[in-house]
Each structure stands twice: as structure tokens, then as C-alpha cells.
Amino acid sequence: MENISAHRFTDGKPNLRRYQQARWDEPLIFELSQPGERAILLPELEPGMESATHDALQQLPTGMRRATAPALPELSQNRVLRHYLRLSQENLGADLNVDVGQGTCTMKYNPKINEQVARDARMSELHPLQDESTVQGILQVMHAMEQVICEVSGMDAVSLQPRSGSQAIYANIAMMRAWFESRGEGEQRDEIITTIFSHPSDAACAKVLGYKVITLYPDADGYPDLDAMKAAVGPRTAALIITNPEDTGIFNPRIAEFVAAAHAVGALACYDQANANGLLGITRAREAGFDLCHFNLHKTFATPHACGGPAVGACAVTAELAPFLPRPRVVKEAGERYRIDQGEAQSIGKVAAFMGTASIVLRAYAWVMNLGAEGLREVAEIAVLNNNYMMSQLLKIEGLSAPYAAGKRRIEQVRYSWAELCAATGVSSGDIGLRAADYGTHYWTSHHPYVVPEPATIEPTEAYSRADLDEFVQIMARVAQEARSTPELVLTAPHHCPTKRVKDEYLEDPKRWAITWRAWQRKLAEHGSAV
Amino acid sequence: MRVGLIINPIAGAGGPLALHGSDAYQAGAELPAWAAQRAEEALRALMVSCQPEWVCGAGAMGEDLLYALGIKPKVLGRRCWPSSAQQTHEIAEQMLAQDLTLLLFVGGDGTARDVLDAVGEALPVLGIPAGVKLQSACFGVSPRAAGTLAASYLSSHARVSESREVLDLDEGALGQGRVQAQLYGQLRVPVDAKRLLQGRKSRSEAGDAVDAAQLAASLLPQLRQGLHLIGPGSTTWALKKALKLDGSLIGVDVVLDGALWLRDATEAQLWELARQRQPRLWLTAIGGQGHVLGRGNAPLSPRVLQALGRAALTLLITPRKLQALGGVPLRVDCGSAAVDALYAGPVRAMTGPREQAMLRLVAA
Numbered sequence: 071m072e073n074i075s076a077h078r079f080t081d082g083k084p085n086l087r088r089y090q091q092a093r094w095d096e097p098l099i100f101e102l103s104q105p106g107e108r109a110i111l112l113p114e115l116e117p118g119m120e121s122a123t124h125d126a127l128q129q130l131p132t133g134m135r136r137a138t139a140p141a142l143p144e145l146s147q148n149r150v151l152r153h154y155l156r157l158s159q160e161n162l163g164a165d166l167n168v169d170v171g172q173g174t175c176t177m178k179y180n181p182k183i184n185e186q187v188a189r190d191a192r193m194s195e196l197h198p199l200q201d202e203s204t205v206q207g208i209l210q211v212m213h214a215m216e217q218v219i220c221e222v223s224g225m226d227a228v229s230l231q232p233r234s235g236s237q238a239i240y241a242n243i244a245m246m247r248a249w250f251e252s253r254g255e256g257e258q259r260d261e262i263i264t265t266i267f268s269h270p271s272d273a274a275c276a277k278v279l280g281y282k283v284i285t286l287y288p289d290a291d292g293y294p295d296l297d298a299m300k301a302a303v304g305p306r307t308a309a310l311i312i313t314n315p316e317d318t319g320i321f322n323p324r325i326a327e328f329v330a331a332a333h334a335v336g337a338l339a340c341y342d343q344a345n346a347n348g349l350l351g352i353t354r355a356r357e358a359g360f361d362l363c364h365f366n367l368h369k370t371f372a373t374p375h376a377c378g379g380p381a382v383g384a385c386a387v388t389a390e391l392a393p394f395l396p397r398p399r400v401v402k403e404a405g406e407r408y409r410i411d412q413g414e415a416q417s418i419g420k421v422a423a424f425m426g427t428a429s430i431v432l433r434a435y436a437w438v439m440n441l442g443a444e445g446l447r448e449v450a451e452i453a454v455l456n457n458n459y460m461m462s463q464l465l466k467i468e469g470l471s472a473p474y475a476a477g478k479r480r481i482e483q484v485r486y487s488w489a490e491l492c493a494a495t496g497v498s499s500g501d502i503g504l505r506a507a508d509y510g511t512h513y514w515t516s517h518h519p520y521v522v523p524e525p526a527t528i529e530p531t532e533a534y535s536r537a538d539l540d541e542f543v544q545i546m547a548r549v550a551q552e553a554r555s556t557p558e559l560v561l562t563a564p565h566h567c568p569t570k571r572v573k574d575e576y577l578e579d580p581k582r583w584a585i586t587w588r589a590w591q592r593k594l595a596e597h598g599s600a601v
Numbered sequence: 602m603r604v605g606l607i608i609n610p611i612a613g614a615g616g617p618l619a620l621h622g623s624d625a626y627q628a629g630a631e632l633p634a635w636a637a638q639r640a641e642e643a644l645r646a647l648m649v650s651c652q653p654e655w656v657c658g659a660g661a662m663g664e665d666l667l668y669a670l671g672i673k674p675k676v677l678g679r680r681c682w683p684s685s686a687q688q689t690h691e692i693a694e695q696m697l698a699q700d701l702t703l704l705l706f707v708g709g710d711g712t713a714r715d716v717l718d719a720v721g722e723a724l725p726v727l728g729i730p731a732g733v734k735l736q737s738a739c740f741g742v743s744p745r746a747a748g749t750l751a752a753s754y755l756s757s758h759a760r761v762s763e764s765r766e767v768l769d770l771d772e773g774a775l776g777q778g779r780v781q782a783q784l785y786g787q788l789r790v791p792v793d794a795k796r797l798l799q800g801r802k803s804r805s806e807a808g809d810a811v812d813a814a815q816l817a818a819s820l821l822p823q824l825r826q827g828l829h830l831i832g833p834g835s836t837t838w839a840l841k842k843a844l845k846l847d848g849s850l851i852g853v854d855v856v857l858d859g860a861l862w863l864r865d866a867t868e869a870q871l872w873e874l875a876r877q878r879q880p881r882l883w884l885t886a887i888g889g890q891g892h893v894l895g896r897g898n899a900p901l902s903p904r905v906l907q908a909l910g911r912a913a914l915t916l917l918i919t920p921r922k923l924q925a926l927g928g929v930p931l932r933v934d935c936g937s938a939a940v941d942a943l944y945a946g947p948v949r950a951m952t953g954p955r956e957q958a959m960l961r962l963v964a965a
Contacts, residue, residue, distance in 0.1 A: 287959065523927055
């Protein structure tokens with residue numbers, strides 16, 4: 071083990087960190103439960119109060135009352151706090167690590183000031199059923215954010231209702247279907263074309279909505295095959311849904327020809343802008359001829375990711391498709407007044423309750439207004455610069471390559487391949503990710519199927535400094551070196567984390583895992599110690 | 602610089618007869634032309650940039666072809682017909698003492714195993730594909746590709762070679778309904794930077810069978826009516842299983858209105874059908890290699906394919922198989938450049954229920 075003093079900026083660059091994640095052997099919260107223990111003891115009701123309120127429970131309809139109390143854990147407040155603080159220390163959270171290895175998710179810093187704004191009582195205490203005259207502020211923000219998305223995309227109308235990127239894709243496809251149905255072509259057009267390196271939710275949502283999905287594969291240079299696109303389109307084509315740049319980070323310079331091929335057969339073209347972080351203020355969906363697009367506010371617009379909190383997917387469409395947007399919509403009226411409009415008869419209806427996730431819209435709006443138009447463009451420029459700097463450094467590592475488009479620069483991410491290293495050492499990309507955790511950083515391979523063999527997707531957004539990027543590169547170089555010198559070390563990683571390697575076959579066997587206490591109890595009873 | 606050439610003259614001859622190999626082929630008085638044709642294609646590509654000295658087997662095992670091409674080779678062994686595996690083995694053994702830079706052999710997996718037994722990894726070798734079964738990783742993707750690769754190897758200074766697998770069909774697994782290759786050893790083959798070598802056939806994974814079964818179930822309504830030719834392989838076998846047919850895993854079956862009409866049909870039988878009726882053709886690609894035509898489905902000869910027409914073809918390929926190909930294009934190499942060209946181009950492949958991939962068929 072090296073001298074610890076050598077681990078900090080000794081030559082102006084960060085050196086490899088010695089990292090040991092906390093390990094608490096913390097029981098499950100249900101196992102900590104002690105009958106009768108309480109976090110908060112409520113005072114006895116004062117005399118007179120009880121007779122004034124009567125038994126509140128009796129006012130609930132009988133059918134909605136539980137027969138037995140819920141089986142919740144019973145703990146004092148400080149034990150609850152210690153429990154969750156310990157769990158948080160066993161986590162590689164967004165504020166703990168340089169998470170550029172979580173590529174294509176567009177991990178970027180979520181400024182704390184935006185959290186403060188969203189947690190202000192004037193936001194947090196709003197209720198969606200309040201009269202619109204009492205929520206003018208947030209309606210104004212939502213309307214203004216729609217205008218921002220219109221400007222960024224070039225589109226005419228926006229809905230911020232979807233609560234995730236995939237829900238926005240679903241809404242976009244539902245709108246396209248409704249548009250074709252309104253023209254009597256709904257039955258005929260049952261095919262949607264996408265590409266293998268596009269956002270996987272594009273194919274998934276199309277299929278959920280009943281479409282046949284036709285996937286285009288890359289040509290030798292890594293671009294979607296335009297000849298295949300031309301051969302695929304026809305009278306049954308409803309739409310092209312495509313990401314650009316794709317998850318390889320390669321920008322498709324012939325995107326307008328793909329859009330034209332769809333339009334030539336009467337189909338629509340829908341732009342999945344999940345990878346928009348390198349394009350803000352530089353290219354727009356409208357100029358490429360698209361009819362619809364969507365953005366993930368939790369990616370490009372610096373709000374927290376879903377799974378870690380609710381998200382927002384923004385749908386943006388041309389005027390022709392605007393009547394089909396989800397409803398209700400925010401409408402601006404004379405005298406700076408805002409109204410919740412129940413929308414047009416042709417609307418696809420609701421994709422989420424009420425107006426979606428208003429507090430996330432507020433965070434994104436705060437971020438955009440802090441940066442301004444020039445700032446947004448600078449975000450894209452720095453993200454692209456960071457990515458290409460990082461690529462130049464990472465490709466010095468023996469055994470790592472960036473398939474396709476050799477010698478060309480990428481936009482905001484790169485899908486690398488460890489195939490050479492794997493062939494030489496038997497260490498796979500997944501093994502490298504687990505070993506990277508020992509150095510305190512998160513790392514992700516890629517969506518399945520692995521079209522690029524032994525993939526790694528790295529996306530250094532504008533939020534990371536050169537020192538951050540250098541640190542990540544060093545970790546990759548070190549792990550690659552370990553793969554050659556001490557492959558066992560990598561193949562048995564992680565070693566510095568609270569959880570050891572989990573066998574994949576366990577994850578594929580539902581008997582061996584549970585995501586709730588109740589399910590775990592049930593499976594334990596059914597399968598015994600095999601669990 | 603000396604190059605060896607061994608032609609297995611009956612390589613591929615069993616294919617049109619649905620024999621799945623040529624060991625059981627009863628040689629007639631007339632020599633089949635297939636292996637010599639494939640060898641000639643490869644040699645012509647090689648000799649564009651390379652004029653080595655040649656050492657070859659006697660008669661149909663190399664001598665006749667080289668003389669026909671105006672080359673006077675050093676000849677090993679004695680002219681005899683029909684030839685046998687034993688002869689291939691003996692000539693390959695004699696090749697070891699000939700100071701060769703490279704040994705070319707023309708045949709299939711059986712020939713590769715004969716060469717392996719005699720030569721091992723003592724000599725760099727390269728296979729010119731002409732056999733019925735071509736699962737090993739030591740063959741060019743086509744005869745022309747093999748010739749080109751040989752030429753670039755011979756003219757390079759480094760002459761780097763690598764060990765690649767020799768495989769042959771595992772008869773035991775076949776009995777249990779799996780197309781699985783058995784590994785027999787490795788041959789030293791020129792390193793290929795341009796994907797001129799075919800990959801070894803990859804085993805279908807367990808999850809693959811689930812995907813194939815789902816795909817097959819979604820196609821049942823189409824298969825229960827009309828006349829269908831269903832090719833070999835585990836993906837297309839899922840169709841035969843879904844129809845509850847006692848079909849062949851490694852042959853072309855003929856299905857009429859959902860019932861098995863002909864199991865393991867011969868080229869002649871398919872030719873009759875293709876001429877007189879309009880059957881649909883269901884094929885998959887060979888895992889790891891990407892060949893759709895010209896590997897393991899010899900009864901689908903150029904004239905059968907010509908008569909069927911490209912529109913008759915439905916291609917099935919599971920997502921895992923597609924992934925395992927790692928960007929390798931799908932290939933056609935049926936023995937006729939004109940028919941290969943007819944089938945080449947963008948193709949819609951069924952990958953799952955309501956899922957297709959636009960892929961490209963390339964003449965190998």
C-alpha cells in the first residue's frame with residue numbers, strides 16, 4: 071500500500087484515492103423494531119377536545135378502514151436517524167463520487183440553491199387541488215419553462231406533465247397514434263422504426279402501445295444504416311423515433327435524411343433528446359425537421375434523477391400536433407393571469423396526476439434562469455470539451471477502445487469497449503465496474519444487448535473539473551493494470567465495499583431476493599434457508 | 602516461398618443430398634465439380650498479388666486444378682479416386698517436411714479435423730470453405746476472402762498467425778435437440794484484420810431458446826397455412842417445435858398447412874417444389890458466423906434459391922444471436938455470385954414478437 075501522503079495532489083494532479091466504504095452490519099429496520107417503542111409521543115387529548123372532534127376514524131367510510139393496524143417498525147427517533155445515516159454511508163451517492171461512469175444518464179451537479187427554492191414553503195406547501203387563483207406563481211413558472219423548452223427545441227407547444235423520460239416518450243408515441251387516428255390512418259400505420267443505439271425506452275414504449283418495432287443497426291462507421299432506413303419505411307410506417315447523438319456519442323450528420331425518409335412515406339419523426347446535453351443552443355429538433363421531441367429535465371436540466379426522486383419528461387411538438395398534448399395545460403391570459411385549461415378534445419388525456427411534478431419544474435427553471443441562453447450553450451460546449459478530453463486520456467489505456475468512427479470526435483459521451491482487455495485477461499467490463507467501486511466511484515456498462523462488446527459508457531458532463539476527470543481516468547488505468555497483473559483481485563471485487571459480489575444467477579432467481587419485508591418473510595417461509 | 606494445397610475433392614458433395622457431410626457420399630464415376638470450383642475462386646484471388654511455389658496433393662487433390670491454371674506444382678502422393686480421409690491425412694503429414702509458409706486446404710469441418718490430426722499447430726493453415734458443415738473458425742468467410750487473406754499473409758513481413766478452433770457437429774447434442782459443436786483442437790491461422798475469417802459457430806444460449814420459442818409462437822398463424830420450407834438451426838427448429846413436428850434440426854423440412862410433408866428434403870425435392878409452387882422460405886443465420894446461405898443448408902442450391910426468389914425469404918434471428926455476431930454482417934455464399942447478388946441487400950429479420958431488425962445481407 072502506498073504512502074497515504076502520496077494520495078493528494080502532490081504533482082498538481084489528484085492521485086489514486088485510498089477508499090474504504092463504511093460497513094455497518096446494520097440490520098433491517100424491521101429487525102430493529104421493539105414493540106411499543108415510539109419516535110414521537112403525542113400528548114394526551116385535552117378534556118373537551120375529544121368531545122368536540124368525536125372519533126375522527128368513525129367519519130371514514132367503513133370499507134376504507136383497516137381492520138388491523140399496519141405492521142410498521144417501532145423505533146425511537148434517534149435509532150431511526152442512526153439507521154438511515156448508516157445506510158447512506160454504505161452508498162455511492164450522487165454527492166459522494168465522481169459519477170461520470172454512469173454514462174448516458176447525464177449525471178450532473180444538482181445545485182443546492184435549487185433544492186432550497188423547491189423546499190421553500192411557498193412551493194412545498196402547495197396542493198394541486200388549490201384554486202388556480204392561489205397558485206399563480208407556480209403556474210407562471212410552468213408556463214415560462216414551457217417557453218424555455220420551445221426555444222431550446224424550436225417546437226411550438228410543450229407539456230411538462232410526464233413524470234419521467236420514458237413517460238414522455240410514451241406520451242409522444244400516444245400523440246402520434248392519436249394524430250394518425252384522427253386522419254383515419256391509425257390501423258394502417260402499425261410500425262415504428264428506431265435504432266439499436268437509441269434510448270431503449272423508444273422501442274419499449276412503442277411496443278407497449280401496440281406497435282411493431284423495427285430496429286436499424288449501425289453501418290461500419292457506427293452511423294445508423296440509411297439504406298436500411300429507406301428499405302424499412304413504407305405505408306405501414308407510423309414514425310421514426312431516434313436519438314442523436316446515439317449512445318455511442320456519435321452525431322448522425324445525415325439525420326435530416328432519416329427524417330425526410332420518414333416524411334416521404336407520410337410518417338412522423340420523433341426526436342428522443344435524452345442525449346441533448348451537448349447540443350443546447352447549438353442544434354434544434356425543429357431545424358432537423360422533427361415533428362415531436364422530448365427532454366429529460368433530470369438529465370439535461372440538472373434536476374435530481376428519478377429513482378432518487380420524481381422526475382419530469384418534457385414533450386415538445388409542432389403546432390399541428392399541439393391539440394394532442396396531455397391535458398390539463400397551463401394557459402396564459404390577459405393581465406399576466408394563468409389558468410389551468412382542461413385542454414382539447416383530441417388530447418391523449420392525462421399521463422400523470424394533476425400537472426406532473428411541479429417542484430422539479432421549479433428546480434429546472436431556477437437552473438435555466440441562473441444560466442441564461444449563453445450559459446446553456448456554454449453547458450453544452452464544456453460537456454463536449456470534457457468528453458473529448460476524457461476520451462483522449464482514456465484511449466491511452468491499453469485494452470480500451472472506442473468502436474466506430476475512428477479518429478472522429480464524439481459529442482457528450484462515448485461507448486467504449488474493453489473487449490481487448492477481456493480477451494487478454496478474462497476481466498470483463500462488469501468486473502471493472504465492481505473494482506471501480508473499491509476506488510470510490512460508480513461505473514456502468516451499457517444497456518443490453520451489448521452491441522459493443524464489453525461496453526463502458528462514460529459521460530463527463532459540464533459539472534466536473536479536469537481534476538475530477540483525471541481522477542476517474544486514473545482509476546480506469548489502475549484497474550486495467552490490475553486486470554493484467556492481479557486479475558483475481560479484479561475478478562473478486564469489490565473488496566472495500568459493504569456488499570460483496572452478488573452472483574447474477576441469484577438475481578435471476580426470484581426465490582433468492584425480495585424487495586419488501588413482507589415478501590422476504592413470505593419467501594423465507596416458503597423456501598427456507600435456500601433464500 | 603512455398604504454399605501447400607490440399608483439396609478434398611468430394612467436399613460438399615453430400616450437401617445437396619441432405620447427407621450433412623460427405624463421408625457417406627457414394628462417389629460415382631464422375632468427379633463433383635464443387636470443391637474444385639471453390640478452390641479455383643480462392644486461388645484466383647490469391648494470385649492477383651502473389652505467385653508462390655506450390656506443393657499439392659495428386660490428381661483431384663490439387664494437381665489437376667493447378668495444372669489447369671497453368672502452374673506446375675510439386676506433387677505429393679498418388680492419383681487415386683475416390684479419395685478418402687486417410688489420403689488427406691497422409692498428404693497433410695507429408696506437407697510438414699515441405700518448408701511451407703502456408704498450407705491451404707479445401708473442404709469442411711471433417712477436412713479441418715484431418716488436417717488438424719496431421720499438422721496440429723506446427724504449420725500455419727487456412728481453410729477454403731467448400732464443405733457441408735463449416736463450423737470451425739479456420740475458414741475464410743468465402744473462397745475469395747480466403748484467397749485474399751492468404752495473399753495478404755504471404756506478402757506481409759510479420760506473418761502473424763493465431764490459434765483458432767476446429768469444431769464439428771456434436772452428434773450427442775443433436776440427439777437431444779441442440780445444435781452444438783464439439784471442439785477438436787486448434788489450428789494456427791493467419792491473423793485477420795479485415796474480417797475475412799469466419800468466426801466459430803457459437804452455441805445457442807439457454808435464454809436464446811426462450812426468445813426463439815416466443816418468436817415461433819407469434820408466427821404460428823402464418824405457418825399453419827400454405828407451403829413452407831423451414832431451414833436448419835435451433836432458431837428455426839423452434840418453429841418446428843411450435844408446430845409439434847418431428848422436424849430435422851440440421852436439415853430443410855417441408856411443411857404443408859402445418860403438417861410435416863418432407864423431413865430433411867434433398868436438393869432435387871426442393872427444386873421440384875420451388876419450380877411448381879410458391880413456398881415460403883424460413884431461415885436463420887449461423888450463430889457467430891452470420892451465414893444465412895451456404896453453410897449447413899446445401900439443399901438450398903443456387904437454382905432452388907433462384908426459383909424461390911428473394912421475396913419468399915423470412916429471416917429469423919434472436920437478439921442474443923444478433924448480439925453475439927458483434928456487428929458481423931449477415932452473409933450469403935450459396936455458390937453462385939448471381940444468386941448471392943439476388944439475395945444481398947437490406948433485409949427485415951424477425952427478432953421477437955412484433956420486433957424486427959433491418960439488417961444487411963452481404964455476398965461473402
